[in-house]
Structures are given as C-alpha cells and as structure tokens.
Amino acid sequence: NAGVTQTPKFQVLKTGQSMTLQCAQDMNHNSMYWYRQDPGMGLRLIYYSASEGTTDKGEVPNGYNVSRLNKREFSLRLESAAPSQTSVYFCASRLAGAGELFFGEGSRLTVL
Amino acid sequence: GENVEQHPSTLSVQEGDSAVIKCTYSDSASNYFPWYKQELGKRPQLIIDIRSNVGEKKDQRIAVTLNKTAKHFSLHITETQPEDSAVYFCAASRDGGSQGNLIFGKGTKLSVKP
Numbered sequence: 001n002a003g004v005t006q007t008p009k010f011q012v013l014k015t016g017q018s019m020t021l022q023c024a025q026d027m028n029h030n031s032m033y034w035y036r037q038d039p040g041m042g043l044r045l046i047y048y049s050a051s052e053g054t055t056d057k058g059e060v061p062n063g064y065n066v067s068r069l070n071k072r073e074f075s076l077r078l079e080s081a082a083p084s085q086t087s088v089y090f091c092a093s094r095l096a097g098a099g100e101l102f103f104g105e106g107s108r109l110t111v112l
Numbered sequence: 113g114e115n116v117e118q119h120p121s122t123l124s125v126q127e128g129d130s131a132v133i134k135c136t137y138s139d140s141a142s143n144y145f146p147w148y149k150q151e152l153g154k155r156p157q158l159i160i161d162i163r164s165n166v167g168e169k170k171d172q173r174i175a176v177t178l179n180k181t182a183k184h185f186s187l188h189i190t191e192t193q194p195e196d197s198a199v200y201f202c203a204a205s206r207d208g209g210s211q212g213n214l215i216f217g218k219g220t221k222l223s224v225k226p
Binding site for chain 1: 113118121146148154155156157158161166189201205213215216217218219
C-alpha cells in the first residue's frame with residue numbers, strides 16, 4: 001500500500017518556467033489537498049478538493065492551478081514559476097467523515 | 113477565514129519534564145482540532161485530535177485540552193523522551209474534519225535534551 005505518492009521529489013526551475021507536481025493516493029480517499037511549507041510559516045493550504053469534480057482555493061492560491069483528474073489524482077501546476085514559490089510542497093488526502101490527513105513525502109522545489 | 117496562532121515557536125525541555133504547546137483559533141464555527149508531529153525531513157503525521165463536543169482527550173503520554181469559550185486548545189506531553197523532539201503543528205477545521213480545509217498553525221520546534 002503506497003499511500004500518498006508525489007512526484008517529483010526534487011525540482012529546480014528557472015524563473016518563468018512551468019511545471020506540474022503530481023499526486024496520487026491509493027486509499028480511496030475523497031478529499032485531497034496541496035500545502036506548501038516554508039521555514040517559520042508552517043503548512044499553508046494552497047488548494048483543496050473536497051470530492052472528485054470540485055476544487056477550492058486555500059490560503060495562498062495565487063500563482064497556482066490545480067486539477068482533480070479523477071478520485072486518485074490531484075495535480076498542482078505552476079504556470080510561471082517565481083523565486084517566492086521556492087518551497088516544500090506536500091500533497092495530502094483524507095477519507096470523507098474521517099479527520100486524519102495522510103501526507104505524501106513532499107516535493108522540494110527551488111526556483112532560481 | 114480561519115486563523116490559527118501557535119505558541120511558543122521553540123521549546124526546549126529536559127528529558128522527563130512536561131511540555132505544553134498552545135494554540136488559539138479565530139473561527140467560532142471550528143469544531144475539529146488535530147495535532148501533527150513532523151520529524152526532521154519527514155512528512156507530518158497525526159498524533160491526536162479532539163472535536164468540539166469533548167473538553168479533553170488522552171493517549172498515553174499525550175493529551176489535548178479544548179476551551180471553546182476562549183477559543184484555545186493545548187497539547188500536553190508528559191515524561192518527555194528524546195524521540196519526542198520534532199516540530200508540532202496544531203490545526204483547526206469547521207467541518208468536523210470531514211472534507212473541507214484544515215488550517216495549520218506555524219509550528220513549535222520541541223527539543224528534548226537527554
């Protein structure tokens with residue numbers, strides 16, 4: 001059972017480049033989330049998808065787009081990367097009616 | 113929207129002592145309050161949670177208390193051990209922890225000295 005899988009684990013981009021972070025879960029969870037983690041800032045919610053077919057903005061959505069491709073997959077896209085988007089990105093999922101978030105291992109993104 | 117404040121940002125204790133981390137939330141409709149532990153280089157993992165219909169919950173050396181009137185909740189770790197060293201995050205949600213968003217505090221780095 002893999003849980004929540006994120007790819008890539010590491011990525012270096014130049015300012016203005018685009019990329020997509022992929023996330024997949026095999027636990028049949030309904031809700032999926034993207035957070036970013038910066039030193040001293042905790043975990044900030046970028047976007048979430050409460051169920052397949054829906055997406056909603058979190059605390060810091062600017063500069064990002066998401067796609068809930070199907071129940072298993074939730075991708076995060078940076079259309080034009082900026083140095084301020086240098087961060088560790090975590091995908092998470094949870095079952096409807098259950099509180100626990102299950103996190104992926106994280107993706108470390110550096111924008112030069 | 114919800115805002116969660118967490119204190120202190122760093123906490124250092126001697127092995128065997130107790131540690132207390134406090135959080136306040138702004139949205140009176142919030143009803144689910146989990147705590148996550150993140151070891152260095154690892155993913156956050158749930159250690160305990162509490163819902164608004166309960167004032168206190170314990171799990172071995174860990175306990176969480178909730179004061180709805182004051183809108184604050186706390187994590188208590190007794191008989192701390194070196195393996196308790198990690199960053200701890202509190203969070204709050206208004207959907208009972210079912211589907212909607214979960215807003216985190218900025219974290220507390222706990223160091224337990226042998």
